Amino acid sequence: MDDGVTSGSVDSSVSVGRSVLRLETREKLTGAAKYIADLSRPNMLHAAILGSPHAHARILGYDTTAARAVPGVHAVLTGADFPDGRMGAFVKDEPPIAQEKVRYIGEPVAVVAADDEATARRAAQLIDVEYEELPAVVTPEDALAENAALVHENLADYFMVYDAIRYGNVLSETTLSEGDVEKGFAEADIVVEGEFETPAQAHVAIEPCGALAEIDDAGRVTLWSANQSVFRVQANVCESLKLPMSKLRSLTPRIGGGFGNKMEAHVQPLVVQLAIVTRRPVKLILSREEDFETVRVRHPFKIRMRTGAKKDGTLVARDTEVILDGGAYGDDSPGVLGYSLLMSRGPYAIPHARAHGRLVYTNKIRSGAFRGFGNPQMQFAGETQIDEIATKLGIDPIEIRLRNALRGEGPWFLGQKLASNGFVECLERLRDDEGWMNRKAAAPKPGKKRGFGVAAGAHISGLLGTGAIVRLLEDGTVVLNTGAVDIGQGSDTVLAQICAEALKIPLDRVAVASPDTDGSPYNWGTTASRVTFTTGRSVALAAAEVETQVKALAADMLECAAEDLELRPGGFVGIKGVPDKQLPLFVVSLQAHWRRGGPIIGHHSWVFDRPAVDPKRAIATGMPFRQIGVYSFAAQAVEIEIDDVTGKTDVMKVWSAVDVGRAINPASVEGQMDGGFVQGLGFALTEEVVFDQGRIVNPSLMDYKVPTALDVPHAMKTIIVEAREPDGPFGAKGVGEIGLVPTPAAIANAIADAIKARLRRLPMTPERALDAMLPPEDVDAS
């Protein structure tokens, strides 16, 4: 794959490596930016949903008479009014709306379109649904019990995109191994073992999910929605509603954050069906409570892990066993299981490793993609155990990681070679940071215990189909079209920077087309930390094709060979070594449009195809993906203070070293690292979706605690390491998720340093910390 996307001379860069202002900053600052809730169409109706009151029940019938009688109501649809298609990224198990059964509390069972939102909401509450309650399985333990009620009776009949091992309520079972783990433990001088538990975390993008659909006279639907991929929206709607994909055009407004929540479907199938039935535009915006109750959460994990080491700190074996609570539908869950197991060995050269996991259906809201994709949960366990070993052996926490770090080509667990690897440099730069070295200069505050913690991690960027189209307009400006949705992280700007750099033109000559399934090349989505790496690569190579076409035409015009030509900063093509022999790009483009050659359009598409598993060194069964991506690395350190009386943890300082290959936009890299850390801080200390018999008891921002500015230290330092990735655009790889991968473990390790006790359950609330601070005889077994 290494075909020279990085060969551009970065020293003379016009855009790459600079913290240029986000392209859409001004419209966001003035309130002009339009998000899904801000859109409206002539004659538009407003929709509302009715959610299931039961975790598991058979639907016996509907009475919609009262709802239909409300003035202003135009349609009331139930499961009986929808096609019986099924959607899902890995397993096609999810209907567009509950049909025959409800599988979690809050699952939409009916939907209303009315003249205004208040009327729609009022009418929805007047729908009478008759249920026969079924036994509910609300925890993985319930679901795995003998004779447990089945969440999906027809699991074996569902179409799956990979060769899954599935039975009962187990949707997927995956096993990975390399080396001989029992032999490894036999060689170990010290073995640590523990059980770890992490909760459901809610994404809480400040923008709730919503969608707006409109149908034209020919029956073709245009759909705007809060999303992370216009193409996944199209696929999910069309699969669940049994529509040909050509009948649906999916577009995007600005997106108010995603974090995984908007990657797969939410309300899009509902509004499309309402638009088809009413023949009018229909908009549905979820309330915050509905967003908590009906979209998706981060997977709760139960992890049992053992790690063995030699006396000198060399890690020799790791064994990992996990159970993931998948909730009622498959969504991205099989991928999360497989990926988390692939991450279970961490960025270390542990010769003997085994990981086994089961993904279990339960009668709760579905779990799905959430920044980190199972990796933060796994590193919470893995990085805690490395810290325990370091403490027991009296080795510095950075030193033990350096001793075991994957170096050079690796390979990663299961055998993929690393083409770029800045992990050691991350650890060394963190170790040598002046602030970190002087961390104990000031004394902790009275009444507080202070602790320092270190953790590390790696994360991929990659996966699945991607493309780019670069068009040179008549005046020499450029339209870049990739189909990648900027969800607020800044990818439009980064991709424009890559395009401008490749063509050596000023950034303001590049316009970024809004993603559109009609006009954009396929893009799997803004997920898996992939846009900079996969889409950026396509942009660089599509721009290279533009360069080739420009040179071919310019060679004709300048009467020289194309090989003798070069692009010059400012939008020129000229003869190498002859400064005054050059043409502005617009002159070449005009020729192409009107005289010869035809309009200049560069295109590139690809899919990451390097296998994740080397069958000669590893065994993998039930693996949901064959290839995954390239690796970014991070090492993180925190200073915390924990209150002697309340047990409350405050994070005082953060240092993060991150290998991103090349920072196309350093300020955006810092933004991702800050943001990842803060979300990890919430996951570590305060955030938990609490269930009672399958019902979420805290579906509001009053009861679900997202970090505020007061909970986040102002002292956050990002150290950027650039181990160039040969396949990445100008050497870049992803940074979207890695910022929070080590965070819960870093904070947990700092707490352990402060209170000399380990917390193995998130969130590490004041109550749990106080329990751990009590003398051992007073602490219960948990």
Place this chain on the structure above:
Amino acid sequence: MSDGIDIALTVNKTARSVTVPAGETLLETLRERLALTGAKRGCNQGVCGACTVSVDGMPVRGCLSLTANCAGAEIVTIEGMATDGMLGRIQAALEQTGAVQCGFCTSGMVIAAEALLRANPNPDAADVQAGISGNLCRCSGYRTIVDAVLLAAADGRD
């Protein structure tokens, strides 16, 4: 609308009159009747701060304020913070520190920060953190937002 209440108020220096049901929130009036969609509905419970607008110089939750209580009030929304294409001081500082990410919290953050600086022209970082703690930024955002408010305060002293 026959049972509506007639309310005259000033929005971004323009006199407006609306007829609203007693229970209509200021956020609904701004977004749906006056087409000012800069203030956002993030939680509709007064927690996230995305709907923050200025009422008679005070930052308030648009989602918790009833339009019927705003007769004669001077309302300023994000759409009124830039004049003749010139960004306000908080907006300009947020641009300078690169603090805008998804942008969904930005409108409320600008109004809250402006009120903070009016109340305390010389804040330190801790003051700013406290002053914007009622506005959630999930991106987050907070470090560069705090830097922006400190920058705006410093520019004001020049």
